[in-house]
Structure formats: structure tokens, C-alpha cells
Amino acid sequence: MGGGGGGAAWRTLGKKWLHSTRALTHTRIPPNSLLSLDLPDVWIPNTNYTSTANTNCRFIPSSRIHDVKSGIAWEICRMKNAIGKLPGLAVLLVGKRRDSQTFIRIKIKACNEVGIASFIAELPEDCTEDEIINVISSYNENPSVHGIIVQLPLPQHLDQEKIVNAVSLEKDVDGFHPTNIGNLAMRGREPLFIPCAPMVCIELLLRSGVEIIGKKAAVIGRSQIAGLPTSLLLQRHNATVSTVHAFTKNPEQITSQADIVVTDVGVPNMVRGHWLKQGAVVVDMGTNLVKDPSCRQGYRVTGDVCFEEAIGVASAITPVPGGVGPVTISMLLSNTLDSAKRAYRFT
Amino acid sequence: MGGGGGGAAWRTLGKKWLHSTRALTHTRIPPNSLLSLDLPDVWIPNTNYTSTANTNCRFIPSSRIHDVKSGIAWEICRMKNAIGKLPGLAVLLVGKRRDSQTFIRIKIKACNEVGIASFIAELPEDCTEDEIINVISSYNENPSVHGIIVQLPLPQHLDQEKIVNAVSLEKDVDGFHPTNIGNLAMRGREPLFIPCAPMVCIELLLRSGVEIIGKKAAVIGRSQIAGLPTSLLLQRHNATVSTVHAFTKNPEQITSQADIVVTDVGVPNMVRGHWLKQGAVVVDMGTNLVKDPSCRQGYRVTGDVCFEEAIGVASAITPVPGGVGPVTISMLLSNTLDSAKRAYRFT
The missing domain is CATH 3.40.50.10860 (Leucine Dehydrogenase, chain A, domain 1)
Incomplete structure (x- = not known):
């Protein structure tokens, strides 16, 4: 089931890894061995979900920051004139x-x-x-x-x-350069560029009046373009961040305690309704193509969150499509x- | 009470911060505003604790990696000869x-x-x-x-x-350069140097046979020399990491679910027995001087963890002094x- 269900794959890899680290009995471990083997994150998709209705969950659409582009155009015009x-x-x-x-x-x-x-x-x-x-x-x-x-x-x-x-x-x-990521991680420093998807995540939260400071946030996924820098950025905003990945046991136990849940997994419908706390705010960064013969192109775009279930629990959610992606x-x-x-x- | 008790200080700062971010109604938010104000982590120390006895908690002393120095000396000798x-x-x-x-x-x-x-x-x-x-x-x-x-x-x-x-x-x-920290954060990359205290933390865990992969880890504190890189390094080892800091509400709720608790706070006895899960492994990175007229120097060295309480709950703990520091x-x-x-x- 979901990330926890990725168990079979990672357990095998995990055993090899443990074996290799336990075998390190020499007197000086080269630093690289301290980094682990960077096992791949393998998620198992979920295809079985139920639909619920709720009118209390509000949507956070990309239009919340629709004015960014016009602001940029205006600034460029000013620069050209000056x-x-x-x-x-x-x-x-x-x-x-x-x-x-x-x-x-x-x-x-x-x-x-x-x-x-x-x-x-x-x-x-x-x-x-x-x-x-x-x-x-x-x-x-x-x-x-x-x-x-x-x-x-x-x-x-x-x-x-x-x-x-x-x-x-x-x-x-x-914003993918390691120096940028390092400066993002280190309080008191400023990266030259903040990666784009995490920037959208924070903008959407702030512009929707969602308090971040002191809140529990769970970031599901740790890709270098989205999950990792979003975790770092939420922490710069003084959220208490837990990072959930494919090696996390019972990921829903962590996510269901979070006030803010951000997903960056690439698996449609992985995050179920019961993964969420009542009233949580959900930012869905997933953009997944799911076969659907009823659609003109033969597929539809969906996020990582089981939207039909989530709106029965969350207080606010970014839709897919129409949420993080467009901005x-x-x-x-x-x-x-x-x-x-x-x-x-x-x- | 502990980190939660730092509330008064950060709540005031927090309000100012929220006010400033909510006031951002202009069309283009400069990226720096996305970084928050880097509010200081203010922890309130705890001075009231009780002592319990336990024989099941084993110590993880620095001697677990005492052979590092001799290994280095041997390598240097080999280099000089060659x-x-x-x-x-x-x-x-x-x-x-x-x-x-x-x-x-x-x-x-x-x-x-x-x-x-x-x-x-x-x-x-x-x-x-x-x-x-x-x-x-x-x-x-x-x-x-x-x-x-x-x-x-x-x-x-x-x-x-x-x-x-x-x-x-x-x-x-x-290992404090942002490029090093960025490379530490990014899976698939290798920093030139891993910061020293986090390296000790991982070494002590590995050499004590503590499994990290798939385990829940709570890192209390996020300093650039210890807490932050330790969080990143534990995550590179595929632990599910939650970072607790002075803005975390009810930090004990998070730490009491963790299999591995690492502290980097600088507040004596902040982490109480009830902050820990039965059988947790505790790495205490704190080195605090506490006045003690009964000691020759007039003070004694203590960690962030209330040792007397922790040994009644934890399965293993690094003592202070004698744990992380010496190596x-x-x-x-x-x-x-x-x-x-x-x-x-x-x-």
C-alpha cells in the first residue's frame, strides 16, 4: 500500500546495504561509505479508492498567483526603458x-x-x-x-x-546547483535562486493565508527539483518538517499528523484520504498521466493525491491540473x- | 517546558513575521521574502527532573571508534613513506x-x-x-x-x-561550505567533506549495529555544524527524518515516536525521559557547562538529554562527556x- 508497500523492493536492497555497512570493520571508514548507497525510491501505486463529497474543502488554484506574470512583464518594460x-x-x-x-x-x-x-x-x-x-x-x-x-x-x-x-x-x-541548495538549507544565507516548484508551493500557501511557522509539515518525496528543496524551504519558514520517502514505514502515520502535506511522488492517487489529518492543507506537486479512453487525448492528468478522498478531509487543496503546475x-x-x-x- | 516553552519568544516574533508576509500584496514577491526572516531558535532550559535506574540501556562511548586515530596515523605513515x-x-x-x-x-x-x-x-x-x-x-x-x-x-x-x-x-x-552542504543534501552526489559531528553520529550508530534505514529519526536542533548536516546525513541513510526546533509545538510528541533521537540544542537536560520512545537510541551532541561547586573546576559537562531519565527508557545512549565529543x-x-x-x- 502506497510508500509502505514499496517494502519488498527496498527491503532486499536494504539488507544488502546493511550487510555492507556492518562488514566495515577496518580502522578507517572512507567518508563516502557514510553516505549510504543512494537506493532508488520505489513507490507502489494505489488503484483502489473511494469517492466522497465535501463542501468545506477550498481549492487553492494557480490563479492565486496569476498576477506574477504581469508583474514580471511590467518590470521588464521598466528595465528596457531605463x-x-x-x-x-x-x-x-x-x-x-x-x-x-x-x-x-x-x-x-x-x-x-x-x-x-x-x-x-x-x-x-x-x-x-x-x-x-x-x-x-x-x-x-x-x-x-x-x-x-x-x-x-x-x-x-x-x-x-x-x-x-x-x-x-x-x-x-x-536553482539546482548544489551551492544554491546548500544556501537554501543554511539559515542566514540566501540562495541566488529558489527552485521553481518549491517557490510556487510557498507562494500558494502564503497567498492563501496558510500559516507555516510552527506547523507540522510532511513532504512526501525528496526529488532534487521539488521534494528536497520544498522540505528545506518549509523549514526556513520554521515549519517542523518530516520527510517521507519510499523507505518510510507507515508513511500515513506521519502524514496524518501533519498540518501541511506536500506531495512530490509521481504516483497517481498514492496519498489517500486516511493519510490526511482533518483540516490539513494539501499541496499536490504531482503531474501524472493516467490512461482514460473517455478523454480526447486518451489520458488525463492527475496528481499524487486521491483527490476525491482528500476533499472529504482536507481544509484546502491545490488541484491537479490547475494548481502548482501552471505557475x-x-x-x-x-x-x-x-x-x-x-x-x-x-x- | 523545553522547546515548547520557548513559545513566548517565538510567538511574538512569529506574529510580526506573519504580519509582514501577509502584507505582501504586490504583484511580484522578491525571492528573498520566500526565505522567511530566519528567526532565532530560543530554547528554554529545564531544571526539574527525576532520576530513575535501568540496567537495560547500553552506553555508546566514543571508544567505539577509538581506532580511527591509529588508522589515520598509519595512513599518514604510509603516505610519507610512499x-x-x-x-x-x-x-x-x-x-x-x-x-x-x-x-x-x-x-x-x-x-x-x-x-x-x-x-x-x-x-x-x-x-x-x-x-x-x-x-x-x-x-x-x-x-x-x-x-x-x-x-x-x-x-x-x-x-x-x-x-x-x-x-x-x-x-x-x-564541511561548512554551502556547496558541501548542498552535495550532502542531494542524493547521488558526494560532498568533499562531511561535517565532523554528524560523521561521528553516523559512525557511532553504524558501529553499534543500529539500523538506520527505514527508521524514524528525530533531530532536535538545526545548527549548521551539527543538527542540519546530521538531518541530511540520516536522510541519505534512508531514515525518515523529522527536524525539531525551537518553533516546534509539542516537540516531545515527535521525539517520542522516533527510533533514533539526535540532540543538538545546547540546553542541559532539555530532552526528558517522556520525550523518548521505549527502546529508542539516543545520540547526545550537546556539550554544556553546568555550575557545580562539588567539581574541582566549579562546573561539570552535561549533554542536552536528561541522562538519569533517559537511561530508564532508551535502549542505547551516547554519554556526555565521553560520547560524541572526544572523537x-x-x-x-x-x-x-x-x-x-x-x-x-x-x-
């Missing part, structure tokens, strides 16, 4: 993945809407790491480019970490604008 | 704080014991940031120096973050040796 400069965003696509092409099209369109200059580099599926890094280096040095995105995932023969690391810290508008790109534009302002010392 | 080089550790002291002078003396003595060359720079209390950074830069460039420590705290007129940041990532043997410096030596091995490409 110093004659525009922010620039460069996007790098390797290969011909259709979903990646679609995401890039959406990003370029969003840039056009607010007045950000866009640059796009398309490289063939079989290109080398050096070729990609050369392109990134040229964007790093290009003063008209203030943000660089490497569209993920990359083809398997490429070292994703090495390539993402090549993006200069000052242009890492996705995530706005945050990317916002980060690009901030980067340009820093580069031009424009306030 | 390439004629020694690791070097540079320590920077600003001002005349007696406790800092003591800590530095202990570190230098430990270096001498294992064969690490030590360098010490003492600067006057009223020196400038530039003077300190010049010293750090010279150590950064010195190929005989593989680790640099800035002894904290620095005098108040100095920008601690700026100074600590000046230490080259490759020589940051304390923390060994980890610093280990990091310095690793750094030298990397620099000389010695394996």
Missing part, C-alpha cells in the same frame, strides 16, 4: 524527446509573453558531453544570457551531473528577471 | 578567547599525535576582514596546507559568512588526510 536591456533565457535540448520539445515550446512562449529574449540550442541525441559543455560555456560567457536551462532528462550516455554543474551559478535559474514557469521567468537585474545592477 | 609528503592543517584564530585558544590547542595536539603538519595564524581582536582573508588566501594557495579551519565565533565586527566562504572548497575540512576531532584529522590524498592523488 537601461535599454532585456533579460535572456537560454534553453538547451539534447535529442528529440517529444515531451521535452513540448516543455521547451511552453517555456519559450512564456518568455515571449513577458519580453524575455530566448535562446535555444538543439543538439543531436548522439552528441558528446564536450559538445554540450561547449554550448553551455558559450552561454555562460554571453552577457545577454541571464538564465540557462538544460532540459532534462538527458540521453543515458551523458553524465547529467557534470553537464548541469557546467551551468554557471549566476545563471542557474532552475511554475512564471517562477522561472521571475528567476531570470532577478538574474538580469543582478547582472545589470538594476533595482 | 611520496614523502604529510597532510597539513591550518588554523586561524582571531582574538584572545580562552575557549577558542583551548580548542585550538586540542586540535594542534591531535595533529601532532597522528603526524599532520599544523599551521597556526593568530590575528588581533581588532583586525580587518581583509587581513583575515589575506591569510586565508595564502593558505588556499599553499600546497602544504590541505585543510583550513577558521576558529569560531569571530569578533562581532567581522562578517563570518564572508570569511568562512573565503576558504577554498577543496580545503574546507569542517569529533578525529574526524577533522580524517577529513584533512582525505584532502591531502586528493591533492597528491595518493590512494
